[in-house]
Amino acid sequence: MRIYLDHNATTPVREEVVDAMARVLRDHFGNPSSVHAEGAAARAEVERARESVAALLGCAPRELIFSAGASEASNTALGPLLRAWAGAKRHVVSSNVEHPSVEEPLVALERAGWRVTRVPVSSEGRLDLEQLAAAISPQTALLTLLWANNETGVVQPMQRISELARARGVRIHADATQCLGRLPVDLRAVALDALSLSAHKLGGPKGVGALFVRGEPEFEPLLRGGPQERRRRGGTENVPGIAGLGVAAALAASELEARSHEYARLRDRLWDGIAAKIPRVRRNGAADALLCNTLNVEFEGVAGELLLQALDLEGIAVSAGAACASGAIEPSHVLLAMGRSPRQARASLRFSVGHGVDDGQIECVLARLPDLVARVRAAGDA
Ligand SMILES: Cc1ncc(COP(=O)(O)O)c(C=O)c1O
Numbered sequence: 588m589r590i591y592l593d594h595n596a597t598t599p600v601r602e603e604v605v606d607a608m609a610r611v612l613r614d615h616f617g618n619p620s621s622v623h624a625e626g627a628a629a630r631a632e633v634e635r636a637r638e639s640v641a642a643l644l645g646c647a648p649r650e651l652i653f654s655a656g657a658s659e660a661s662n663t664a665l666g667p668l669l670r671a672w673a674g675a676k677r678h679v680v681s682s683n684v685e686h687p688s689v690e691e692p693l694v695a696l697e698r699a700g701w702r703v704t705r706v707p708v709s710s711e712g713r714l715d716l717e718q719l720a721a722a723i724s725p726q727t728a729l730l731t732l733l734w735a736n737n738e739t740g741v742v743q744p745m746q747r748i749s750e751l752a753r754a755r756g757v758r759i760h761a762d763a764t765q766c767l768g769r770l771p772v773d774l775r776a777v778a779l780d781a782l783s784l785s786a787h788k789l790g791g792p793k794g795v796g797a798l799f800v801r802g803e804p805e806f807e808p809l810l811r812g813g814p815q816e817r818r819r820r821g822g823t824e825n826v827p828g829i830a831g832l833g834v835a836a837a838l839a840a841s842e843l844e845a846r847s848h849e850y851a852r853l854r855d856r857l858w859d860g861i862a863a864k865i866p867r868v869r870r871n872g873a874a875d876a877l878l879c880n881t882l883n884v885e886f887e888g889v890a891g892e893l894l895l896q897a898l899d900l901e902g903i904a905v906s907a908g909a910a911c912a913s914g915a916i917e918p919s920h921v922l923l924a925m926g927r928s929p930r931q932a933r934a935s936l937r938f939s940v941g942h943g944v945d946d947g948q949i950e951c952v953l954a955r956l957p958d959l960v961a962r963v964r965a966a967g968d969a
Pocket residue numbers: 595596655656657658659686688733735736737762764765784785786787794795796
């Protein structure tokens with residue numbers, strides 16, 4: 588039996604989601620834009636899912652646009668939505684630890700003549716609110732931030748940040764992909780203008796997500812085509828995928844408290860064991876501001892890639908940095924931004940727990956890890 592501790596990369600699809608998707612694929616193949624009964628049945632699936640995601644987020648169903656994932660949602664927010672909001676303004680404020688699905692659109696904006704300020708994080712991965720406020724100018728059209736970092740799990744104080752943006756009259760977009768089902772995301776309390784999410788990080792299928800946009804402003808679609816999604820996203824809806832997202836969102840809402848408690852307990856047990864059994868380790872990221880399921884650890888002097896491979900051979904899946912085009916592991920830009928050297932960043936692994944992980948698995952990892960770390964360290968010293 589393999590032990591999967593890479594839930595920030597993707598999560599196993601929940602049985603309830605598989606069942607719902609199979610049912611929709613089999614029984615509701617209609618095109619939601621068709622006016623006959625088959626179309627209406629498919630449309631009902633899409634709208635039921637919209638209500639479920641809206642209930643999880645505390646927004647109106649009409650404020651959600653289904654997409655092919657969080658990347659598309661963020662590309663829409665930083666593309667046509669931003670252009671609709673910006674007027675003559677040409678400045679965006681963000682951070683230096685963003686996910687590529689936001690960072691790459693920011694680079695594209697710079698190429699198009701926009702100015703982007705990337706506020707640096709501290710050595711613990713925290714954003715300084717005064718620095719954020721100071722980065723905002725009358726030219727600023729948008730503040731866009733990763734709510735919970737996928738690599739370190741550091742959670743930014745989004746409520747205070749959104750209040751700061753509101754007070755300055757600046758729109759704010761957050762990537763909440765890692766948050767849903769792991770921490771409360773209530774758009775009645777957090778004054779965001781836009782938010783990106785993805786189904787596959789919360790027990791749903793890949794290739795489905797949504798963009799929340801407060802108050803339904805007019806903007807050009809990123810994908811031009813038919814009038815789907817109230818003319819904001821052309822193309823026939825991925826009905827089974829959307830239905831799967833709806834079920835995953837309902838599970839996330841009902842299980843939030845139990846999940847966050849259980850994930851934190853397992854994650855802490857893993858860290859306590861690592862700290863007790865393995866010398867020269869340190870945790871990356873502010874321990875009091877972490878996503879409940881995420882543990883990022885530097886094993887001093889270890890080639891993280893080798894440790895990852897050794898763990899994989901033992902049946903344990905974890906993550907290190909991000910694979911680059913050649914398949915090699917690049918040192919994490921997030922850890923570099925937190926002031927780690929490339930060597931320290933390469934010595935760091937991410938463990939992320941989720942549905943299906945139990946105490947026995949954590950013990951099993953703790954039984955094998957010390958020896959593997961010692962062996963990889965010895966190989967490096969040889
Ligand atoms: C923080 C964050 N944002 C965005 C994405 C991209 O999501 P998707 O795969 O749905 O495009 C991911 C997942 O890789 C992520 O972790």
